[in-house]
Amino acid sequence: MADPDPHPATFDGGCDCRAVRYRMRSRPMFVHCCHCRWCQRETGSAFAINALIETDRVEVTGEVDRVDTPSCSGQGQLIARCPRCRVALWSHYAGAGTRLSFVRVGTLDDPDALPPDIHIFTSTKQPWVILPPDKPAVAEYYKSAEHWPAESLARRRALFPGR
Ligand SMILES: [Zn+2]
Numbered sequence: 001m002a003d004p005d006p007h008p009a010t011f012d013g014g015c016d017c018r019a020v021r022y023r024m025r026s027r028p029m030f031v032h033c034c035h036c037r038w039c040q041r042e043t044g045s046a047f048a049i050n051a052l053i054e055t056d057r058v059e060v061t062g063e064v065d066r067v068d069t070p071s072c073s074g075q076g077q078l079i080a081r082c083p084r085c086r087v088a089l090w091s092h093y094a095g096a097g098t099r100l101s102f103v104r105v106g107t108l109d110d111p112d113a114l115p116p117d118i119h120i121f122t123s124t125k126q127p128w129v130i131l132p133p134d135k136p137a138v139a140e141y142y143k144s145a146e147h148w149p150a151e152s153l154a155r156r157r158a159l160f161p162g163r
């Protein structure tokens, strides 16, 4: 038996004007808190919180604009935005493509439900941000095999067979 889950297995969210709503149909595989300069610029804040989940587990009501946006890797990312209020809801990065969504946790109705599993790119963390001592933190990126739970690694293998 798995541990009892204090949060429901679905997570709803959407943009400010409510033209776009989404539902994550399960917990994400992993949650990144990214302190890189790109995320700081894109959010106008100190970090971005991204829940990594299979795109086919996200039900969307309404249409999104996928905006081609430069990224740290140089390969670009597609940011899904509400066509009306322009709030950014999730991203697809070139490496994983559109099968994997990086859902912006701040757009959930209850963003408290998905705290970060890891802090990344802490080399550019804003100095006033104090990280929780019980969560892993890495200067830049990391190997998922070293930090993801086995179940999440299995989900990723199912998503990208042959990798
Ligand atoms: Zn909107």
Ligand SMILES: [Zn+2]
Pocket (backbone or CB within 6 Å): 034, 035, 036, 037, 038, 039, 040, 048, 121
């Ligand atoms: Zn980042």
